[in-house]
Amino acid sequence: MIVKEKKRVRPLIGVLLFAISIVLFVITCPLGFIYGLFYTAIQKSVRGIGEYTLQMAISIDQLGNVVMQHILNLLLIKKGGYKFGNRDETISSAIGKNIQLETLSGFGKLIDKILDFIDPDHSLNSIDYHIEPRERAYKQ
Structure with missing residues (x-):
């Protein structure tokens, strides 16, 4: 290898x-x-x-994921959650992965509910499984 x-x-x-x-x-x-x-x-x-x-x-959205990665990681996810900041991924995709991992913070859940109001299951439907994670493998 x-x-x-x-x-x-x-x-x-x-x-x-x-x-x-x-x-x-x-x-x-x-x-x-x-x-x-x-x-x-x-x-x-x-x-x-x-x-x-x-x-x-x-x-x-992908640009926002990079620019705001540190504050999104602080506010939207619990320790050990899937990290924001991948330049090829949208914020909604990262939120969706954290929904599946059950690592969204309370504020992250609120943001997801707002997105769901606009577009039902938006974050889950936005998950891009073809993104190579930056730090650790993400399992589907």
């Missing part, structure tokens, strides 16, 4: 790339969003706009 060493990240490079990504996002996203709406409306009508905006919502 080949063990892959974790690549070292130089802190300054990470901060610099983050700053550049924010600037590019602010400058280019409005244009890309407007063009994408018109393009999708012409190519696929209103249904296509729903799919396009859902793709963006999922991406934003």
Whole structure:
């Protein structure tokens, strides 16, 4: 078995790339969003706009899972719960995994109830079993 060493990240490079990504996002996203709406409306009508905006919502949710991982781990799960922060996973997927593991905190259960009100069984239906966990294996 080949063990892959974790690549070292130089802190300054990470901060610099983050700053550049924010600037590019602010400058280019409005244009890309407007063009994408018109393009999708012409190519696929209103249904296509729903799919396009859902793709963006999922991406934003994945970003939120990374950005807010520390506070989500503190507020939504009990010790030993499935951790938030995987860049390829939505917050709802991580909540769903914690429902199955019975490791949601009281506040986490409240958030899940709110999501259930909007979309019944949202967190459980959002579980992505194809995500490679960051720290430990997750069993289905």
